[in-house]
Amino acid sequence: MAEWLYEAGIGEARAALIEDGLIVEARIEREGSGARAGDVLPARLKHKAGRAGRAEIAFDDGATALLSPVPPGLTEGGPLLAEIVREAIPERGNPKLPLARPSEGPARLAPSLAEGIAPARMLHPHEPDALEAAGWSELLEQAETGLVPFPGGLLRIALTPAMTVIDVDGDLPPAELAIRGAQASAAAIRRLGIGGSIGIDLPTVPDKRARQAAAEAFDLAYPQPFERTAVNGFGFLQIIRRRVRPSLPELIQSDPVRAAALALLRRLEREPLPGPDSASVSPAIAHLIADHPHWLETLARRRGRPIQILSALSG
Numbered sequence: 001m002a003e004w005l006y007e008a009g010i011g012e013a014r015a016a017l018i019e020d021g022l023i024v025e026a027r028i029e030r031e032g033s034g035a036r037a038g039d040v041l042p043a044r045l046k047h048k049a050g051r052a053g054r055a056e057i058a059f060d061d062g063a064t065a066l067l068s069p070v071p072p073g074l075t076e077g078g079p080l081l082a083e084i085v086r087e088a089i090p091e092r093g094n095p096k097l098p099l100a101r102p103s104e105g106p107a108r109l110a111p112s113l114a115e116g117i118a119p120a121r122m123l124h125p126h127e128p129d130a131l132e133a134a135g136w137s138e139l140l141e142q143a144e145t146g147l148v149p150f151p152g153g154l155l156r157i158a159l160t161p162a163m164t165v166i167d168v169d170g171d172l173p174p175a176e177l178a179i180r181g182a183q184a185s186a187a188a189i190r191r192l193g194i195g196g197s198i199g200i201d202l203p204t205v206p207d208k209r210a211r212q213a214a215a216e217a218f219d220l221a222y223p224q225p226f227e228r229t230a231v232n233g234f235g236f237l238q239i240i241r242r243r244v245r246p247s248l249p250e251l252i253q254s255d256p257v258r259a260a261a262l263a264l265l266r267r268l269e270r271e272p273l274p275g276p277d278s279a280s281v282s283p284a285i286a287h288l289i290a291d292h293p294h295w296l297e298t299l300a301r302r303r304g305r306p307i308q309i310l311s312a313l314s315g
Helices: 113-117 136-145 174-192 208-221 248-254 256-269 283-290 293-303
Strands: 003-008 012-019 022-030 040-047 055-059 064-067 079-086 099-103 121-123 147-150 153-159 164-170 196-201 236-241 278-281 308-311
Touching: 003 113, 012 113, 012 136, 022 113, 022 136, 022 174, 022 248, 040 064, 055 079, 064 079, 136 147, 136 174, 136 248, 136 256, 147 174, 153 174, 153 248, 164 174, 174 196, 174 208, 174 236, 208 236, 248 256, 256 278, 256 283, 256 293, 278 283, 283 293, 283 308
Parallel strands: 003 121, 064 099, 164 196, 278 308
Antiparallel strands: 003 012, 012 022, 040 055, 040 079, 055 064, 079 099, 147 153, 153 164, 196 236
């Protein structure tokens, strides 16, 4: 039986759908990550539409988004209600603004992560670590490295400006590797929350029936809705699925210091008492945590005692 687990962590909320003891879907909602998909917010037109047909709007808190279509007659500075249809994507070197569309209202906030997955089992630091037992650390490592092993092979997931690319490698016969690679890719896409345009580079298989078998293996392993091409003669399969928020690889690889800091805080709040009085970390992690004193206050409250985060250079 499938079950959602939810954890109100320090600096982020975490959720995972568990089937047969393993994570099949996972979500992370970062503190201060901005508007959620589904929010309907008051805004004003900041800049008229450019060549791509998207205008820039500003919300009351100063955050901006791209709007399409632009309502006829809307002038710069003019008010409107806008619905977020895709959250900001933290792409390295080129972060993408949220995408919005005009809305007739009323203004509202989308459900939080906890509300969106209800009913869910709420997890607490003093309990056995159900997320870790289901493979949470392995999930984060896969999101960070892009390396996802499967029986007989390995997926290499790479983020590019155009699409997420999955390369399938292994020592199995090509036709068998193509099927297993398609199944493993489907599972990884779901588990890591990968959306948008996705390219899967399967082994080259000359036989058309074998290529079709690989495509059908993907169809059986991944739930609708999605669109896909056939597997071409070079083994390439393209998947298109709705993209409403960053994938876990995008979230973690775009800010590895924050990811490491939040993972550290998660470990520390689960240390059996009395636990350590201090933790030595890299200067970057120490600086980030120092910039968020409420993280340490929450950690101290949950542990029942304070802890110092020390820069490794300062000892």
